[in-house]
Amino acid sequence: MSFSMNRKKTPFQKHREEEEAKKKRAENETARLYAEFVESFQANDEPGSKPSVRGGLINPNDKLKADSEGGNSKDGLSVPKKGTR
Incomplete structure (x- = not known):
């Protein structure tokens, strides 16, 4: 047992x-x-496939002339000159 x-x-x-x-x-x-x-990265190795992340080139030296004069900035908002009220 x-x-x-x-x-x-x-x-x-x-x-x-x-x-x-x-x-x-x-x-x-x-x-x-x-x-x-x-696997997500290996799937993008095919020729002609689009990248999953796109980016643009930003040049920090490019400024709008109106921005330095207190006019419109890149985003379209009005920016007053420094030292003025």
């Missing part, structure tokens, strides 16, 4: 197992997200 003794788990053991399971789920989720991230 064989029997097994079932020991009751202590709250510490239960907590530890829950933490380990949570850590394992987080690692799996991180691995999945990383794989999607890497």
Whole structure:
């Protein structure tokens, strides 16, 4: 006759197992997200594909003449001259 003794788990053991399971789920989720991230860059290697991010060239030396004179700025708002009220 064989029997097994079932020991009751202590709250510490239960907590530890829950933490380990949570850590394992987080690692799996991180691995999945990383794989999607890497895949998103590999998909753009095809010839003729458009980049996912577009940018323009900004030259900080280009200013509108009206901006330095207290007129309209680049965004179209009126900017008063410095030192005037």
